[in-house]
Amino acid sequence: MSEHIVPKSTYYTIFVLLLVLTYTTVQVAYFDLGPFNVVAALGIAFLKASLVVLFFMHAKWAPKLQKLIMAGALFWLAIMFSFTMMDYLTRFLDVAR
Secondary structure (H helix, E strand, O other), X not given: OOOOOOOHHHHHHHHHHHHHHHHHHHHHHOOOOOOHHHHHHHHHHHHHHHHHHHHHOOHHHOOXXXXXXXXXXXXXXXXXXXXXXXXXXXXXXXXXX
16 A cells, blocks of 8 residues: 655645634634624534644545545534534524523
8 A cells, every 4th residue: 555645735735724723713803793603613623633633644545445534523523513513503593482
């Protein structure tokens, strides 16, 4: 099995992009978006996690079976996040009654 060689410039680019996304997360926290603060934070966190998995864990160049397993795990994670968001976004409905 041959190893895929990634240039160092790719790692540096992803690192800088992760720093920019971290800064964006901090800046978004200062805005009052109501219940969508959590949605924005989770969206940015998902993007950062995707970059780490794809490039630093070399999932971009993984065999098809590994990609299928990772896709299944991400699908399951999306289900869990959707249940969490349904609970979080409907909490204020009971208080208004």
